[in-house]
Amino acid sequence: MSAALRVTIGQHSDKGRKAINQDFHGACVPATRQLDTKGIAIALADGISSSAVAHVASAAAVRSFLEDYYATAQAWTVKKAAQRVLMATNSWLHAQTRSSPYRYDRDRGYVCTLSALVLKGCRAHLFHVGDSRIYRLRGQELEQLTQDHRVYVTREQSYLGRALGLDAHLDIDYLSLALEVGDVFLLATDGVYEYLDAATLIAALATGEDLDALAQQLVTAAFRRGSPDNLTLQLVRIEALPAQDAEAVRQQIAEWPLPPLLDTGRDFDGYRILRELHASARSHVYLAEDRDSGARLVLKIPPPSLRDDAAHLERLLLEEWIARRIDNPHVLKAAAQPRPHHFLYVTFEYLEGQSLRQWLLDHPRPPLETVRGIVEQIAKGLRAFHRLEMLHQDLRPDNVIIDAHGTVKIIDFGAVRVAGLLETAAPLAGEAILGTEQYTAPEYFLGENGSLRSDLYSLGVITYEMLSGRLPYGTAVPGARTPAAQRRLRYRSVLDEQREIPAWLDATLRKAVQPNPQLRYADVAEFVHDLRRPNAEFLRATRPALIERHPAAFWKGVSALLAVLIVLLLVGGHLRG
Template identity: 55%
Template structure:
């Protein structure tokens, strides 16, 4: 099989050759497959080549290898396209392993894995300019290196004696399987070879490279390698897959703009006006990055928020991409606490985004109206906000710009996260080498401290932002004032001092202040690792924060502590001076 280049230099293209045979055995328990999708799946998920070798001592080996490969090639491409290759593949492999292990346990001898649904498993995924390798067992993935092959995987075979060995790792043996995973950069001309042990135990790497170089195509090369193994006396099943990289993306690997990429940005209009099937009613917001209109869809009558890019940013490819990404992301999250995109049933003639219109106020406006809110009201808002942010995290996305202006509260009190232009999508970042994962795109007052040290934002960075907003709702302040954006060295961040919420709200439970303190900790390792933990501690006392002691004044308000200490020392000094005046020493 081959997939010749269709547009060299713009897409990742490969040629693939494959051959498999039972050899001298009655049945072939090897199974292999490859999938080369079209865009946008090509850029978002990449090209997958997979090989499995069912354990020969089991009659279920063939079923195990076939199930592992077929389930992977179907399920991998069904995972959210926001997920990274590693996350997508590992979840699919884990599910396949669980099913195989369950079938083994239902077998005639569930204790004897040699008679179960057990198979080796190797997958090579090529995405953008990176190869992702997943491996368990003793099949191998190689890369052509000059006149020989470089072995990229390590055999998981345990040698007991010259006559006895067993697989130390394979799918279906246990309920959980450990998969080797690593990545490497790829370039045009790189050639990868996948082989089962029936091949590489009988054909030298040099001979395999020679066969690849001399064959008229990769399918013929794969057949030649298998025939060489048979001629050398192989008695096992034999499978070879060869993958040659014909072109790699020149820049961006995935066309996120889809069919609107070549469209001109929508003009700035003065409502009321009709535009591209919408009636613009009034301007909702006008800023340096965009202008947002309240509009009516003339076809459905639905009210929408139609956003157009500002004039200053229209020629900036990065800004255009972030602009369109907002709607792309919204269409991939279905959560009541995340603003939804408006259904689009007709072709657009200009570049713009359309989201559902929600009547309400931002969290900034809510805080102006509620200077001293009840703790329960704050809990309710934070819990809803957390549910929206968790919807991003489940899809391997980091919002990166969580702030009060990007939190909307509708008339019924429902919280929705809005504005996804800065959102980092794992599956997109690894597919576009031009993206800087450490670039600070959010508002600095709510950006986690580690980002100012050059660390890429993570889900923990969003936890920090949610914690800051929870603190701000309760106190009207920021937990570190304006110090975080200026703390751009590890030493400066160690000097950051949390100002206890009890300073402003002395009747606040100590354990609530403890939860806030942990949520906004400068060290991400000491911060909550998941928003669900923060929400739990915000509502129910955590024993770690309820040890019977109230937080010291030094921790709650260092400035007040030192002022009181200075005042006390001053009073002591004056008292001693008075005593010395009244009773001078003799």
């Protein structure tokens, strides 16, 4: 394996026996940075023959895919990024048809098929709608990877069941495959694949080195065999794959020497160290001043004990990468980089303020409204992570800062899980649980992957602690490492005689910290909403007795009932007499 993904691409298209070519195709091999984060994109579209404007649709589909895909967030998975682009393209094409003379005849509108391939890291991601096709040749085996979305009325008569622009809603086929060096992918329209058999394709690919010439040769062969349609063929051969092992990461990290431990007053890489802010087994953190601008910032270096730990060094560099991609007032920002680094370290903005942990020590019984305000700010920061398919995984009072202006910010990204980066290569070995146990969701202790609901659990525990000064399950969660043990966990109500907390709010917290993630809120926004406004379901469940809600009405009713009973007794006694 090499340090980077490398491919050879060949492609050719011809109008064939048609008056115009309604096919469109393209490929993009980006520069190194986007090659790592977004990969290589190849796309092919075939306009439907019944439409005079289908060539516009196929050109728009391919161009928008190749351009817009690279404009999506780097932290997104390939699947999310590509599907968002394709759904937007579908909406645009469908709107064009609806505003055209063909709005009542969709088979004459802006409609096309599309087959797209994204190669990222050591995996291929396929996206498909319509009846163009993607094949893979591995060794001597040619495999069709896509299914035709064509509905047959009779053997001779058929129509497209799915295509871009056909309907307002779009169903996209998706497939992810592991790559091997030597794999060849073929993207073809029906004008090619219906007139070339597997034996012809396998034989041609076994001898061809020039893929452009080979694509043209195969298109010509399909034409000579009687293809009446447009003809387009793309060939992609995997020449090299990026290394995935820890040694490759160590080599990349070794490009920067490790910094020494820093003393107050020392000049280091253009900064002056003002004082040490924090030292632990995971990092050493300093307050520093840029010698040129005078700006203050936080400088973070690895501790001596972990300087041979490639996984830890990778996470340290990833912290700054994450901070530069989240732009939210409630998330710590990376510091400006006025010059290149000469050592391995990361820098962040400096915040004047205190941690939520210290704030809780100073305010052991905060008002409910103050708690809500802090939690709502944390939730806004947390949702910024979630929108980029990131999980914080270590949300706790020590990782929340309240600055001098009262703004709440999430800090420390050492445990953040970035879905888009996990596609690039196999993760390095590291701690099974990166977060702090008391605030870590129970599913992590079962060896399961986290989800948005896992971060929500941590936020629920923080909220519970702010209102009660304790944890909802005490210290029992880290020890509950089987489903049965987690079912035995017992939630301790936040209600007590010392604080006036509504019963429905306790039900809100109970749902947020359920051991079973499927029983929690699905989104942080739902939890924050219920924290401020009573959920009707909880009101019914926690509805107090009539004597508590309307004591006067209760006693009037009791008095009336007693009066009736007395009258009945008197009447009964009179009758017996």
